[in-house]
Amino acid sequence: MATITLHHLSFGYDGQAPLFTDVNLNLDAAWHLALVGRNGRGKTTLLRLLQHQLPFTGTITAPPTHYFPQPIPDPDQLTLYAMQAVSPAEQWELERELNLLHVDPDVLWRPYATLSGGEQTKVRLALLFVDADQFALIDEPTNHLDAASREQVAAYLQKKNGFIVVSHDRHFLDAVSDHTLAINKQTISLTQGNYSTYAAAKAQQDAFEQAENARLKTDIARLQATAREKQRWSTAREGDKHGNRHVPGSGAVADKGFVGARAARVMQKAKNLEHRMDAQLATKQTLLKDIEDIPSLTINTTPDHHRVYWHVTDLQLAYDRPLFAPVSFDLEAGERIALVGPNGSGKSSLLAALFGEFSGSQTGEIHRPASVTWSRVRQAYADLQGNLQSFAAARHLPYQDLLNNLKKLGLERASFTTPITAMSQGQQKKVEVAASLVTPANVLVWDEPTNYLDIDNQTQLIQAIQANQPTMLFVEHDQAFIDQVATKIIRLRPA
Template sequence: MNAMTRIEIKNLTFGFDEQLQPLFKDVSLTLDASWKLGLIGRNGRGKTTFLKLLQGVYPYQGKIKQQLKFNYFPQKIMKQQQTVTQILKESTVAEEWKLERELNLLAVDPGILERSFASLSGGEQTKVLLALLFTHELAYPLIDEPTNHLDLAARKQVMHYLQQKKQGMIVISHDREFMNGIADHILALEKQQPVLYQGNFATYEEEKRRCDEHAQQENIKLKKESTRLRQTALQKAEWAQGRERDKYGSPTQKGSGAILDTGFIGARAARTMKRAKLLVHRMEEKAAAKENLLQNIEKVEPLSLNFRPQHHQVLLRVEQFQLFYADQALFQPLNFELHQGQCLALMGVNGVGKSSLMHYLLGDFAGTSSGEVMRPQKLKLSYLQQKFENNTGTLVEFADKWKLEYGQLLNTLHKLGINRKVFESPLEKMSMGQRKRVELAKSLLTPAELFLWDEPLNYLDVFNREQLEQLIAQKQPTMLLSEHDETFIKNVGAQKVVLHRLTNTN
């Protein structure tokens, strides 16, 4: 491996000042820069921080040796009212045709070059930023969560786009299918140390499963051995204590003239007690080994949600329904029914009106509508919003604002994988993954007859996704969701309702 094409990390230690334990402790790795490396791990484990450390953003202990020029996605666009062409001229020396080439590979209309960045949809912005990233042909890409806000078709386009790139890169994503399509190596930030796997996400899952099963089997063996040693040590200690009493004779021997070999009894008792202490020491070593075996097994607790079933069997009946902005229909006339205990997934390209439909049901849609939506009166809704950046303040204030029981909020956040040391931080200082889990906990705890979830998986790690899959499959709440993760939709048994754009008949 050429020194120019590798990243050597030796004894890396780093943690933020407010953290009791460092994110990384004495980490040593060698990464080949030709790999398409998937970086995975639970939220708060340090994935984005790892990319920042490679770029030299934070001071750290240890060494990171590399001769690469890093380029990070998503780039910050300070002047969002500028056109994409103007942004290109200020952010790179690349010719405009190179950006057009990359946009074409991403199936983006070149006409957006003359639109302001702010006017683009979230998916369009993602594609523009990726195209800008790859106009820097000599830079090494660090790509952080590219699938957020991408619809299903766009995810496949971006996955294919990155597949075709000859160069290596590091990609952070929680989308399992996306990672399977891109990564040839996986770096998993485990609880104790990062672990490197050769293969894609499916390979990692299988090897991780085998490793965890082996650790659990060994743990059972160690538990049995520890129990046996404990019992043996207790028996030996009891025998030694009994012999120590024999040195002075039993009450029936007193005054009988019997002569006891107290020296022999004392020595034997001492040897037995010593062996008992050695057994206790061995037992403690076994217990420590047991803890080490289980150190990288993720503890994922089951979630609960405050679902209040309705006596009505049909909660929504939608007939020939459309939404309009400035007299422009967002989608073709829509017809569907949502029954008690059913999960429906709203499908369609970004911008077709999935979020707008939820806002209409919440009563805060700014446009107009036609057709009919029939539902029970005073239907209790729990809404998980896609954009939650406006949530600020402490968790105590957040719980008070949304009328949540504070203890239940903390308990749910802990089950979602947020470390208790984060609880004292204001929301604006939490990571995006932590803030998303606060928003999710709010929806789970809000008593509701119908749950409206708008892209619930953005920023959530794989373990959280599996928690939600198990929760929905078990509790079968009445739910209308918008999501682009095919694996999730399949696993929760959601039926699809597709929103189609109006075709231009002119």
């Protein structure tokens, strides 16, 4: 059976702290391995190292690999030719895999650029598994996939040979993985089982370490107090040898030898206590290394007197054909409405229509009080320009509040001066989210906010929403997020 071996692997980017130091791992290439960890911990970097795309010290032994998402040199080509430009594949092989993914093979004869995000994902996954001799490295396949497509992709991957998959959808990871490799705060751990198995084991370990840390803290404080008392007594008794002290309760003068021996014994006990204390301090230092600090985010909500923020009646949008059947709803103060529907059903188009940005034809009515304010999280944010300070100034945002939320979301201080266009997709997403959080608004309008955010970031957003109870209209495919945030669901149905 093929294996992936990392022996004394070390790697770090220039000018930054090492991501990996003397890592040793033996992984079975037949495993369905979930790779998890906070953004910036090195998940994608590890996949690049397995492809020998970065310099490192140590050794890596791995079978030949294919990586998802593959770069597409010419997205305007017909999809078949666009895929064949990336990797040799016969038409029938791609059609076979697309059928398994519940995709009409006719997409091969449409320009790749015209496919939906979900179709593009599935086509590239099909290409990934055409060659069964290549080991698959799959980096965040669930972005832009609706709930049904995530289930289809999960069922597809369950039947494939070994792979490594990175995803921030915990339900998806539970469905596809049988082992979990976690890049923790200071260590790397391997768990037999899916993400929930890993999460439960880590929670149990964290609870044990916190309890042990509290016990050791109490014991160390007691030992310190006892050692200090014994040292004080021993020092005082040692002074008795040089004075004219009497034995208490008698008229006899204390024997200097007796006093010195007793003081020596007490001093030795004090030193023994110090040794015990040092041992416990050493044990204490091994604890809490991987416990994550997940600070609370702040949301700049500004409730007002309006009961209804948006009133939508018989709204229908179309390009060449209607995107969905007419829909009506009110967004009332305190509600958090989730717009759900399959990829291509018009969810993002509906959000655009609410702001007068839809370019197709439109029927029905949209009413919004003129004084309503909002903040947005968009799927595409290519207009993020400049550094964070100039960005905040252009948006009239409180700069320190923006940095505070970005720091809480895990953006490194070193990136605070990086041009936003030079940031990774995950970092740019954090800027988009943090900007929405600090914008004074009556309503939050978020389009797939969890894309590119790790599970801890998603937990932060959920907890902030539950604590602040903002009025929201949002699109999201992560069912855990919907379950914990939404107070109402609006389903877009085919026309």
